[in-house]
Amino acid sequence: MAPLRKLLSRPSLALALAFTAAIGAASFSQPRQGGASPFQQETSELVAGEHVALAYSGFREGQHPDRGNGAANPSRAEILEDLRILVDHGIGLVRLYDSGENSAQVVKVIAEEELPMKVLLGCWLRAEVSNHERCSWLNAPIPADRLEANRLENASEIGRSIALCRDYPRVVHAVNVGNEALVEWNDHMVTVESVIAYLRTVKAAIAQPLTVADNWAWWTTKEGQRVAREVDFLGVHSYPVWEGRAVDEGLAGTIHDVARVRAAVPGRPIAILEAGWASSANEFGERASEAHQVRYVTELLAWGQRTNTTVFLFEAFDEPWKGDPQNPAGAEKHWGLWNVDRTPKPAARALRPVTGSR
Numbered sequence: 394m395a396p397l398r399k400l401l402s403r404p405s406l407a408l409a410l411a412f413t414a415a416i417g418a419a420s421f422s423q424p425r426q427g428g429a430s431p432f433q434q435e436t437s438e439l440v441a442g443e444h445v446a447l448a449y450s451g452f453r454e455g456q457h458p459d460r461g462n463g464a465a466n467p468s469r470a471e472i473l474e475d476l477r478i479l480v481d482h483g484i485g486l487v488r489l490y491d492s493g494e495n496s497a498q499v500v501k502v503i504a505e506e507e508l509p510m511k512v513l514l515g516c517w518l519r520a521e522v523s524n525h526e527r528c529s530w531l532n533a534p535i536p537a538d539r540l541e542a543n544r545l546e547n548a549s550e551i552g553r554s555i556a557l558c559r560d561y562p563r564v565v566h567a568v569n570v571g572n573e574a575l576v577e578w579n580d581h582m583v584t585v586e587s588v589i590a591y592l593r594t595v596k597a598a599i600a601q602p603l604t605v606a607d608n609w610a611w612w613t614t615k616e617g618q619r620v621a622r623e624v625d626f627l628g629v630h631s632y633p634v635w636e637g638r639a640v641d642e643g644l645a646g647t648i649h650d651v652a653r654v655r656a657a658v659p660g661r662p663i664a665i666l667e668a669g670w671a672s673s674a675n676e677f678g679e680r681a682s683e684a685h686q687v688r689y690v691t692e693l694l695a696w697g698q699r700t701n702t703t704v705f706l707f708e709a710f711d712e713p714w715k716g717d718p719q720n721p722a723g724a725e726k727h728w729g730l731w732n733v734d735r736t737p738k739p740a741a742r743a744l745r746p747v748t749g750s751r
Contacts, residue, residue, distance in 0.1 A: 431652075432648070432651055432652055432655055432700055432702075433700050433701070434662060434663070434700055434701040434702055435701060436701050438626070438662035438663075438701060439664075439701055439702075439703050440486065440513065440566065440567060440602075440626065440664050440703040441485070441486050441511040441513075441566040441567070441703075443485055443486040443511075443703055444694070444697050444698050444701070444702070444703060444704065444747075445483070445484065445486075445694055445697065445703075445704060445706070445744065445747055445748050446484065446485075446486035446487060446488060446513070446703055446704065446705040446706070447479060447484050447486075447487050447488070447705060447706050447708065447709040447730070448487070448488045448490075448666075448667060448705050448706065448707045448708040448709065449475070449479070449487040449488065449489065449499070449708065449709045449710075450489075450490065450495075450708070450709075450710075450712060451467045451471065451472055451475050451495070451499070451709075451710065452465075452466075452467065452712050452714055453467060453471065453710075453733060454713055454733055454734075456714065457714035458491075458493075458495070458714075459493075464493075464494065464495065466494060466495045466498070467495065467498075469498060469502060472498055472499055472502050473502050473506060474735070475709070475710065475735070476499070476502060476503065476506075476508055476510060477508075478731070478735060479510070479709060480508055480509060480510060482741065482744045482745060482748060483744060483745060483747075483748025483749055484510070484744070484748065485509055485510050485511060486510065486511050486512070486513065486566070486703070486705075487499075487510065487511075487512055487513070487709070488512075488513040488515065488569070488666060488705045489512055489513070489514055489515045490515040490517055490572055491515045491516065491517035491550065492514060492515065492516055492517070492550055492553035492554040492556075492557055493517070493550075493553070496514065496515065496557075497553070497557060499512070500512055500514070500557055500561050500564050500565060501561075503561075503564050504561050504563070504564050510564075511564060511565075511566040512564055512565050512566060513566060513567050513568070513569055513604075513666070513705070514554060514557060514558065514565045514567070514568050514569065514601075515554075515568075515569050515572060516550055516551060516553075516554040516568060516569065516570045516571065516591070516595070517550055517571075517572065518547050518550070518570070518571040518572075518574045518581065518583045518587075518588070518591070519543035519546055519547055519550075519581055520535055520539075520540060520543055520580065520581040520582055520583070521540055521543055521544050521547065521582070521583045521584065521587055522540070522582040522583065522584060523535035523540065523582070524577075524578075524579060524580060524581075524582035527577050527578055528578055528579060528580045528582075529578065530580060531580050547583075547587075547591070551570075551591055551594055551595060554568055554570075554595060555595060555598045555599055558598075558599040558600075558601050559598075559599065562600070562601070565601055566601060566602075567601050567602040567603065567604060567625070567626075568595060568599065568601055568602075568603050568604070569603075569604050569605065569606050569628055569666065570588065570591050570592050570595055570603060570604075570605055571583060571588050571591070571605050571606065571607075572606045572607075573606065573607055573608060573630065574588065574607070575588060575605070575607050575611055575616065575617075575620070576607050576608040576610075576611045577611075585616045585619060585620060588605060588620060589619070589620065589623050592605070592620075592623045592624065593623065596623075602625035602626065603623075603624050603625050604624045604625060604626050604627065604628040604664070604666070605620055605623075605624055605627075605628055606628035606629075606630060606666040606667070607628065607629075607630060608630050609629045609630060609631050609650035609651070609653065609654055610650075610653070612627055612629060612654045612657060612658060613653050613654060613656075613657035613658075614657075617657065617658065618657060618658055621658045621661055624661075625662070626661065626662035626663065626664050627654060627658060627661050627662065627663045627664070628664055628666040629650065629651060629654055629663055629664070629665050629666060630665075630666060630667040630668070631646070631647040631650040631651070631665055631667070631668045632667070632668065632669070633646030633647055633650075633689075634670055634671065634677055634680060634681070634689075639680055640670070640680065640685040640688050640689055643670065643685075643688070643689040643692065643693075644689065644692040644693055644696060647665070647668055647693060647696075648696065651663060651665070651702070663702065664702065664703040664704075664705070665693075665697070665702060665703065665704045665705060666705045667705060667707040668693060668704060668705070668706065668707060669686075669689075669690075669706055669707035669708065669728045670685055670686040670688075670689040670690065670728075671686070671724040671727045671728050672685075672686045672727050672728075672729075672738055672740070673722060673724075673727040674722065674723065674724030674727055675720070675722040675723065675724075676723065676724045677724060681724065681727070683738050683739050683740065684739070686730075686738065686739070686740045687739045687740045687743050690706060690730070690740045690743055690744075691740075691743050691747075693706075694706075694744075694747045695747070698747065706730065707728050708728050708729055708730075709729060709730060709731060710729040710730075710731045710732075710733060710735065711726055711727055711728070711729035711731065711732050711733040712725075712726065712729070712733070713726050713733055730744070
């Protein structure tokens with residue numbers, strides 16, 4: 394669900410995600426009543442002390458990140474409008490996906506306006522390995538010269554992340570190095586050795602905690618366990634709807650995912666860095682609806698409160714640039730709690746009872 398994931402066709406990815414759901418099918422069985430779970434954390438293991446957070450990019454109609462021909466970024470005024478909407482709904486923590494121009498502007502606006510908000514800053518890693526044999530939407534190998542250019546760009550991105558951490562220590566609470574750059578089906582593969590090297594470079598330069606964000610099943614692998622030793626908390630993605638679950642099984646599916654990660658990597662703090670339910674999606678049929686989005690969000694946030702787990706809902710606002718431009722009903726355009734015109738969906742209104750007012 395990352396901002397730069399190319400999602401023009403998802404059938405193979407859906408099969409891959411269904412396979413990851415089946416990994417622990419024997420332990421999943423039926424949803425637990427009320428979402429009860431033996432998983433429990435201390436309040437000290439919350440990210441920035443927050444139970445509820447949101448993934449935020451902010452690209453509106455006609456706007457988009459750099460896809461090779463330059464970016465069309467939100468204006469400062471638009472960013473400020475967005476952040477004030479989130480603060481008004483009790484959100485004090487947002488996740489950014491990179492350290493580029495748009496993200497830097499978000500951090501700067503929070504600091505200049507003295508908004509009561511912290512940031513999990515992203516460090517986007519581009520492909521250093523051509524994963525065309527396992528990624529269903531990579532139709533050809535990535536050229537060697539492009540991979541080498543990406544390595545140089547990744548080094549620059551690391552530098553930008555470090556600079557933002559140092560310049561805005563009161564705003565940047567933690568750093569996420571790499572987003573779904575390790576799971577087997579991605580289009581921007583980076584080796585575990587490179588990710589560990591980047592983590593160590595950042596760790597030596599800043600005081601903020603570090604994490605890596607990836608699919609829950611990847612964290613259960615031996616490679617996931619290696620990376621777990623390098624980070625301060627585990628950044629888990631969980632999407633029951635992509636794994637074929639109905640909303641009745643939504644919360645139980647995420648509880649299952651977290652339990653599998655905890656079993657594979659015991660004793661490490663866990664934060665859910667992406668979880669959500671599309672309000673509309675022709676890929677999901679009747680499983681996608683605003684009512685189902687409200688139910689999953691409400692149940693998940695209540696579970697996060699009970700277990701002291703920070704949950705980053707994906708995402709704040711719908712972003713029309715994502716996915717297939719010929720498929721306006723595609724899931725990638727409809728994860729937001731707010732519509733692209735900033736009118737709230739019912740799920741946004743459901744935040745207030747959980748977050749309270751600031």
